[in-house]
Amino acid sequence: MYVLHIWDQAGVAFILAKFQQINGNESKVIRVKNGDKYGIDEFYKEYGLFVAPEELVYKSIEEARKADVIHVHSLPEMVINIRKIYGGSKIIILHYHGTDIRGFSKDNSRTFSLRNILKPKNIVKKIKKRRLHIKAQRLADRVIVSTPDLIQLVKGSVFLPNPIDTDHFNNKKLKKERSVDISKGVIVNSEVTNIELAMNYCKHKKINLNIDIYDRTKNPIYYKDVPNFLKKYDVYVDLRFVNRKLLKNLSKTSLEALACGLKVLNYKLEYMDNLPSEHCPTNVVTILSSIYSHKRNRSELIKLELELAILNMIYGVHILLRKLLKYK
Numbered sequence: 361m362y363v364l365h366i367w368d369q370a371g372v373a374f375i376l377a378k379f380q381q382i383n384g385n386e387s388k389v390i391r392v393k394n395g396d397k398y399g400i401d402e403f404y405k406e407y408g409l410f411v412a413p414e415e416l417v418y419k420s421i422e423e424a425r426k427a428d429v430i431h432v433h434s435l436p437e438m439v440i441n442i443r444k445i446y447g448g449s450k451i452i453i454l455h456y457h458g459t460d461i462r463g464f465s466k467d468n469s470r471t472f473s474l475r476n477i478l479k480p481k482n483i484v485k486k487i488k489k490r491r492l493h494i495k496a497q498r499l500a501d502r503v504i505v506s507t508p509d510l511i512q513l514v515k516g517s518v519f520l521p522n523p524i525d526t527d528h529f530n531n532k533k534l535k536k537e538r539s540v541d542i543s544k545g546v547i548v549n550s551e552v553t554n555i556e557l558a559m560n561y562c563k564h565k566k567i568n569l570n571i572d573i574y575d576r577t578k579n580p581i582y583y584k585d586v587p588n589f590l591k592k593y594d595v596y597v598d599l600r601f602v603n604r605k606l607l608k609n610l611s612k613t614s615l616e617a618l619a620c621g622l623k624v625l626n627y628k629l630e631y632m633d634n635l636p637s638e639h640c641p642t643n644v645v646t647i648l649s650s651i652y653s654h655k656r657n658r659s660e661l662i663k664l665e666l667e668l669a670i671l672n673m674i675y676g677v678h679i680l681l682r683k684l685l686k687y688k
Contacts (some may be wrong), residue, residue, distance in 0.1 A: 361651075362386040364394030364427035366420050366438050370612050371583065372506065373433050374404035375523045376648065378642040381407065383649075388419050399582035403471040403528075421445055429453065429652050433461040436496030443499040451652060454500040455520070459552050459602065461493065461505075461513050469504045481488040484678055491671045500663040501655050507609040515667075516660030518651055523644040524615045524635060529587055545595035545625065548613060557601040565629055571597055586613075597625045615639050 363380055364371040365388065366511050373389045380387035391412035401408060411419045417438070424430045431453040432438045438455050497503050499643050503517040511517055547562075549555040555573060562571065572593070574581075590596065596617035600607045606627055614624045618635040627633055627643055637643060 361429065362427045363388075363429045363431055364420075364423055365389040365431045365433060366424075367391065367433040367435050368400065369433050369460075370522075371400045371404065371517075371525070372455075372457065372522055372612075373431070374400065374407050375429070375641055377585045378404065378525070379523065379645045380648075382642075383645055388423075390416070390423055392416055393665065397580050399584060403583045417441060424450065427656055431455060433457065433502075436493050439496040439500050440492075451501050452499065453502050453504060453652070454496055455504040455506070456510055456514060456517070457506045458510070461510060462602065484675070487671055487675050487678070488494060491668065491675060494664055494668045494671060498661060498668060502651050503656075507607075509607065509609055515663050516656050517596040520613050520647060520651065521636075521638040521644055522615060523641040524612075524619050524639045525641060526619055526635075528584075529616045529619035531619070543570055544593050545569045545571045545597050546590075546593045547571055547573055547599065548578060549598040550600075551574060551577055552602050554601040554604070557604065558597070558599040561601075561606070562597070567597075567625070567629070569595060569597070569625070586616060587620050588623055590617050593617075593622060595623045595625055595631070599625070599627060 363385060365377055368374055368389050368391055377387040377389050387407070388409050389404070390406055390409045392410065392413050393401070395401070395413070401410065409419075409423065416605070418439060424446065427450065429451045430442055432442075433455045434457055436454060439452055442450065443452060450588060497514065497516075503514055504520045505511055505514055506520060506522050507515045508519050511519060547555065547558060555575075559571070559573070562569070566658075574589075596614050598611050598614035600611055607629050610624070610626060610632075614626070615635060618624055618632060623631045623633055
């Protein structure tokens with residue numbers, strides 16, 4: 361079986377491809393070359409097919425001709441394009457990883473939610489985006505989400521734990537002996553999280569921990585160097601506020617930290633010690649094989665078709681009103 365992964369998020373597609381190959385399947389990831397500032401593409405280059413930005417769509421469609429399964433990460437429009445070309449002859453999977461379906465506002469202020477969302481053009485923008493997602497979900501054979509909280513956002517989706525490459529992230533060759541007392545922690549600022557809210561939360565909850573803040577948006581850490589970076593610390597603080605909400609799942613970096621032997625302080629302010637077995641890559645790939653072989657039931661598709669019909673009607677009314685107002 362040949363599995364083609366289209367796009368990658370935080371190395372997930374590459375790890376899946378790597379361990380699918382170990383299982384005896386052909387598997388590759390198609391990506392835009394020179395588009396990764398964290399060095400993930402370089403680290404897993406033997407599992408990748410790298411193309412120019414303007415080539416991504418047609419090269420993906422071309423490569424999909426040879427594949428049995430097309431596993432699309434975070435690009436719903438690609439599901440639509442490939443289904444249009446190949447009809448029902450291919451198994452197509454749509455995989456969401458977080459803000460691709462949850463959404464993210466760079467403006468984390470309280471004024472955003474009321475002032476901007478209620479603007480007519482923003483309402484229409486949201487409807488168009490929702491239509492795209494629903495259409496892609498309806499055309500996909502299965503829809504996967506990477507964290508349990510996303511299930512409520514995607515009807516009929518199935519949860520697949522994020523795989524952690526335990527060949528790369530492990531507690532071998534620790535840089536220093538671990539201290540008995542938990543003392544030195546790190547919290548990483550990312551493009552989608554609000555670090556100020558996280559630190560205020562720690563202060564409010566009186567977390568007795570010396571926490572370093574590392575801003576990866578200004579100083580990216582290459583993927584190959586992440587294990588050694590993490591091993592400088594005793595605790596990874598996994599408190600992530602996105603759109604002013606505290607996420608109730610473990611981030612991929614926190615899972616990598618657990619694999620490296622650190623403790624993780626989770627959203628419940630509880631300390632975790634070990635990488636949960638469901639995130640071991642061999643287990644994830646086994647679950648994924650089962651997902652590939654089972655299609656959704658008809659009732660799930662009917663719900664999607666109904667929602668798409670409603671969205672199309674609302675959007676159609678909007679277009680008609682615009683035309684009427686234009687010619688008044």
